[in-house]
Amino acid sequence: MKSKDELKEGIIIRATLQLIFREGLAGLKMSDIAKQASIAVGTLYIYFKNKEDLLNHLFLHFKRESMTQLAQKIDFSLPFKVNFKQLWFNYLTYAIDNPEQATLLEQLHCSPYLRPEVIEETDKLLQPIREMLNEGKRQMLIKNIDNELILAFLSGSINLIARRFSENDRKLSPEQREQTFEMTWDAVRA
Amino acid sequence: MKSKDELKEGIIIRATLQLIFREGLAGLKMSDIAKQASIAVGTLYIYFKNKEDLLNHLFLHFKRESMTQLAQKIDFSLPFKVNFKQLWFNYLTYAIDNPEQATLLEQLHCSPYLRPEVIEETDKLLQPIREMLNEGKRQMLIKNIDNELILAFLSGSINLIARRFSENDRKLSPEQREQTFEMTWDAVRA
DNA sequence: AAGTTAAGTGAATAAATATTCATTTCCAAA
DNA sequence: TTTGGAAATGAATATTTATTCACTTAACTT
CATH class of the missing domain: 1.10.357.10 (Tetracycline Repressor, domain 2)
Structure with missing residues (x-):
């Protein structure tokens, strides 16, 4: 079976951080996080329960x-x-x-x-x-x-x-x- | 005709301020602002074009x-x-x-x-x-x-x-x- | 190499929220 | 006291955005 990429959690977190810095929390969208992290939106929900x-x-x-x-x-x-x-x-x-x-x-x-x-x-x-x-x-x-x-x-x-x-x-x-x-x-x- | 309440603009602004302080910009909803200011949502759009x-x-x-x-x-x-x-x-x-x-x-x-x-x-x-x-x-x-x-x-x-x-x-x-x-x-x- | 299982995908759906607008209320001038 | 018109309302609608899920892909096991 395919194993969970341990790095990915960190990538997501870093992507989110950068977006909040640039656009603020108010503008933060899950789809933007996914794009910034170069993954699909659905993948976010594998690593985190929700926003x-x-x-x-x-x-x-x-x-x-x-x-x-x-x-x-x-x-x-x-x-x-x-x-x-x-x-x-x-x-x-x-x-x-x-x-x-x-x-x-x-x-x-x-x-x-x-x-x-x-x-x-x-x-x-x-x-x-x-x-x-x-x-x-x-x-x-x-x-x-x-x-x-x-x-x-x-x-x-x-x-x-x-x-x-x-x-x-x-x-x-x-x-x-x-x-x-x-x-x-x-x-x-x- | 009914005249625009000059105070209302200030009331709206103050209500918004308080909400951002308490809940942050990310949680700010037009409906909450209206509630806090004790007016209807629609009224917000008389005083301001949009959010x-x-x-x-x-x-x-x-x-x-x-x-x-x-x-x-x-x-x-x-x-x-x-x-x-x-x-x-x-x-x-x-x-x-x-x-x-x-x-x-x-x-x-x-x-x-x-x-x-x-x-x-x-x-x-x-x-x-x-x-x-x-x-x-x-x-x-x-x-x-x-x-x-x-x-x-x-x-x-x-x-x-x-x-x-x-x-x-x-x-x-x-x-x-x-x-x-x-x-x-x-x-x-x- | 076929089977198994979990990760990954993104279009589809659900949920949240902004904005509109038909209607009502209120004020002031006639 | 009527009435014209702007202010106010809030349910209805439009829009945005979170979340799901049927499906695909990749890695490991036998």
Whole structure:
């Protein structure tokens, strides 16, 4: 018998991601996804129960992917600022190289498709970062401000910068990335 | 003869705004808008040619409204930092009190509905702010960083904070607003 | 190499949603 | 107080888009 192509699920997810980035969730059609993925519409329903199911998988997939990227090269034996900077650069780099992802999460977050439990699950992934911020406060290195406020400040600024500077001819230079980190560090440091 | 209710256009726009905030653009139905505005579906088509037309008006309406808010109490004879702070607080306050607006612009910005010329037109509205930033740089008060980068940093952070802290029981306290401004000022100041 | 089973297809169908329009309601001028 | 005309209505219709399914194709088994 013919075996399920393991790659295909990924192809579908990536095709969907690109379409949402370009056209927004509101314009997303199953037939367009199929075309973008170079498969038949019916095939979509072999890999996903329906559109809602596909979008929930999509959301979880990229949340996990971004969190994996985020944790790269973090080593808690190193000084706080080193880790903070690494974390921030990981996020920025991921966001710039994958600008679709931020748009996606944005658009899905308030949509009739996303199931609430999926949102909750993804929020838990941030826990280690919250603990890192606590550590920074304990060492009096960063301002004593509510974690959620700091997180919103950090991710809000990075996300928008990444969106605005993700096209190839506008991508941030290494200098600009350093400048932006300087702004961020000045913002949070005690 | 019966005269057109001038208020109704505003009611429709506000109803639409709320629905997009709650359910996202993807879930937006003309019938829901009608219900939310307590009018019949047909009436929508008296005030707007069709859904696309309605959404373009919506976008322009709130862009202009937010810009008007932004310019409140700005007085170029006052010192740069005073104006900067005023501007920032205007934006934050507007964003917190009208969290729907940010979601709306976000969702519409990449959607098949919005016409490109409408996007362009709204970008022009930012021109005075860019000039203000230039003035700050001339006076060596803020870092010499690309305006678009600073703007993205500022609006990204404010937008996300406003979204996260817009529910009544989580709204930012005056202290938290000051703290957040402190972060912002530390970020941009030279 | 014939048989078996699941993947893949896309036209056909179902479901959701935008838009129209025949009718009714309301206002203002005559 | 009548009446002309625009506003308002919402069931009916048109359109768009998700989903199904009868059929074809491909890979594995005996």
